[in-house]
Amino acid sequence: MNHAATQETQHPLLVELVTEELPPKALSKLGKAFADGITTGLAQQHLLAEGCTTTYFATPRRLAVTLSHVLKQAPDQPFAEKLMPVKIGLDENGQATAALKKKLDAKGWSHLQPENLHTESDGKQDYLYAKGTAQGAPLAQGLQKALEEAVANLPIPKVMRYQLADGETSVKFVRPAHQLVALLGADIVPVTLLGLEAGRTSSGHRFMGQQSIGIQSADTYETQLTEEGRIIPSFEVRRDTIRKQLETHANALGHTIGNDPETWALLDEVTALVEHPTVYTGQFDPAFLDVPAECLILTMRLNQKYFPLFDPASGKLTHQFLIVSNMEVADPSNIVEGNERVVRPRLADAQFFYDTDRKTSLASRVEGLASRVYHNKLGSQRERIERVRAIARHVAEKIGANTNDADRAALLAKADLNSNMVGEFPELQGIMGGYYAQADNEPAPVVNAITSQYQIRLESSVNTSNEAAVALFIAERAETLIGIWGIGLVPSGERDPYGLRRAALGLISAFEQLAAGEYLKPGQPNKLTITGLLEFARSTFRDTPVSENVVAEVGHFIYERYRNLLMSEFDRTVIDAVLELEPPLNEVHARIQACTAFAALPQAQSLASANKRIVNLLKKANANLQTVDPQLLEEPAEQALEKLIDELEPRAHQQFKDGDFRGNLMTLSGVRDAVDQFFNDVMVMAPDPALRDNRLALLGRLKQLMNQVADISRLAQ
Structure with a gap:
């Protein structure tokens, strides 16, 4: 400016x-x-x-x-423009060449002569520059x-x-x-x-x-x-005006408009639909409240752009709603009555769909999914269900859940796709399935699993009440990742039409919440692992071959998603050090926190550098490392290092087994002086092959011990 x-x-x-x-x-x-x-x-x-x-x-x-x-007019601006090398722009007599004349003509500077130009060097050759003052634009x-x-x-x-x-x-x-x-x-x-x-x-x-x-x-x-125009031109002012009117009307009725994301998304939409907003109150027959609230809320918001009203104490939907009109009138009765007439058939349709759907059990809708294509390379929704069922049973068995509930939930999970309500409102998938399963007297864990299957991520720790839901949640995402990735539909740039990134984040959240519920314990071998899960999921694609490398590729993809997720919370170097090992998903957070504390120690950088040196030496050696032979440890420094490893190893292993990752790293931080002395006094690559291999074996043992929690070498700056 x-x-x-x-x-x-x-x-x-x-x-x-x-x-x-x-x-x-x-x-x-x-x-x-x-x-x-x-x-x-x-x-x-x-x-x-x-x-x-x-x-x-x-x-x-x-x-x-x-x-x-x-x-009104910009000030004049100095300019300097690089034209061409002097040897191209000027001949041996210092006169302008045809190339320079053409360039000056194109720029509108045909009046400039060689003496009006400036010469500057870029360190390699001299260039001609046009310099001057350009008139500011009006x-x-x-x-x-x-x-x-x-x-x-x-x-x-x-x-x-x-x-x-x-x-x-x-x-x-x-x-x-x-x-x-x-x-x-x-x-x-x-x-x-x-x-x-x-x-x-x-x-x-x-x-x-x-x-x-x-x-x-x-x-x-x-x-x-x-x-004069009766228009509020500012989007922000208009939005705030609508919000205040909505809250005033809701408070006067003793209700609330809610505080969910859909409410605020609708507020943005109606702000873009009106120029002079005025809020009025409408109502519908309370008998419609027998229909699931989600159906009524969706049709009011989606089709009519109304704001449903809720009881602030119970959170239940009421039979009143708010209309944002583009007209301010003294007597709004025609506007209100007109909107009430319009919404009535919409709600009646929802009631009809609900009543009609309940006449057919959810289980009897399953076979109809054979005619619904999931993907032309992966078969029908019915075929997909069988894969998800197998994976859900596998997960339930691994976490000690009821396999029958998990299997039943997976069988019925997509049955509501054939219902009238979901046909009209696809956004209600799963929600309606839960209502219909409840009406069919399905077990509560099955109902819960069907209802919650479309969550983006799990937000609470796993317990006995939601084990079946977690099994279904994990199974569906594992099947999606292996199937879609396995036929080559890998996310590219912003394109991810099958939601593989979302599925990966969902799996990460499931493993985190299994850990929070102590179904998976850090440092110990657990029955459910991400690799084991993906391998089992791949085995369910018997009639639909997927790529051979899909398990490894999807595994790397999940860890990359985890890396991006963690970037806002932790240091990138620490994240890389932990994820380099691709540890169990349920341990990632604890390991990163431990590694963060370790990285702050004064000895951390020295150990990280030594670890990096050890890694490089072992790479160069390409030797099949043998067991350390104490008889071949000649130097006091290597003898001292082996003795210290013998002392620290049992404690470090126990700490790792107990999930005490911070304690493990703190214990191993005690080797710094011994490691520094070793590299000062000992020639690792000794001429004698026996000595060299024995020293490499000692370093290999140290590397294995030090890198249980993370690849410490990645912390070296």
Whole structure:
């Protein structure tokens, strides 16, 4: 931004583009991108004065921005442009060559002579430079460029092409544009966009405000739209206005709008649908509350954009809801009654689907899944179910859970895909399955497993009440990873259509929560391991060959996802040291915490460097390490090191077995002096092969002992 501009040359700037209704879910993002693009474009051309602030506006029918301090013309700017090597630009007489003349002509500098150019060396050869002062761009020129670039770079979900009024010219934009306003202070800036010439005329609310509003100046824009147009142009102000009205109405009724992510997502959406929000209260027949609340909530939010109301004490859905209208009227009865009439058949449909679905048991729907394709290379949903059942039984057996419950939950898990309710609302998969399983008097663990199967991750420790749910959760994700990865559909960049990254994070959370519930214990061999799980999952694909390397590849993928997950919490070096060993998933957190404490010790760097040296020596040796022969330990330093290893080894092993990873590393930190002395006094690669191999064997034993918790060499800086 320019710091030398005077008050006389600075003015507020308004740019507004009035359009047909913009896509609501993209509106906020479009508004911010439009404002940021214009701000960036003007800043690059030095047209913004010091202290300039940007305010963005976005309504269903407009994108706009105001900038507080903008210059009529950018100050002159010094420039220096590298042209070409002197030996190419000048002949032996010092005159311009044809190549230099062509370059200068192209730049508009044909008036420059060789004596006007500057010579500088880059250390290898001399170059010709053109230096001077370029006249600053006038605002109209700079804004035109910024406006075109901002529109070209908008994150438009889907571009449409439409014809202009001349009947010949076509332009592309997210929606047809009708008016362009560009004012510097009170003066129109002569720019064009999408076939429109800038003026000062904007549009108000379709029914409540002036249809044509002459904006007096950039400073009066927001006030005029609010007072004359009956529009709240700021997305943020409008959103806050709606939120406050919703809370006021809910509190007056003794209810709440809830605090889940879907509530706030709906708030963003309705903010993008109205220009003058007014909240009213509606209600429906309480008899509909016999239908599962999720069905009613979804249809009200998804189809009608209503805010369901809940009892604050019990959290249960009530028969009242809030409507965000685009009209403020003295008597809203017609609006309320109209919305109540509209929602009634929606809720009746949900009730019909629910009542009809319950006439058919969930179990009897399973065979119908044979006609539902899961993937053309992996068979039907019915075939998939059999694989998931086998894996779920395997997991249940390994963690000591009821295998019958796990098997039953896996059998019924996808049966609701053939229900009317899920056919209408795919978002209710699993939720409806749980309701229908409960209606069929399935065991509580089975109902719980079906209901919770679509969680992104497990958030609470495993206990006897959710063992079957955990078995199903793990089984489905393991089957997905092995199957989809095994047929070559590996995530690439941002593309992950089968949710393999999410499945990997889900498995990680399951192992963490199994550890929290003490089903998996650190330092001890556990029946359930990630490698064993993936290998078993692969064995279930009997009729559908998957790639031979899929277990190793998916295993590495899971650890990479874990690495990314841990990056926000721990040091990258420590994470790499632990994950280099790909330890049991349930031990990763404890090992990282232990390694973090170890890395802070004064002796850590010395030991890490020594460990790295040991690793390099053992790599070079390529020897089949033998047992250490005490008789061949000639030097006092190697004898002392072996003695210390003998002393520390039992304690370190026991600490590791007990899951005391911090204690293990603290114990091994005591070898630093002995290791330093060893490398000072002992020639490892001795000429005598017997001595050399024995010393390498001693180092191999030390490496194995030191790297139980993590690859300590990765801590070396």
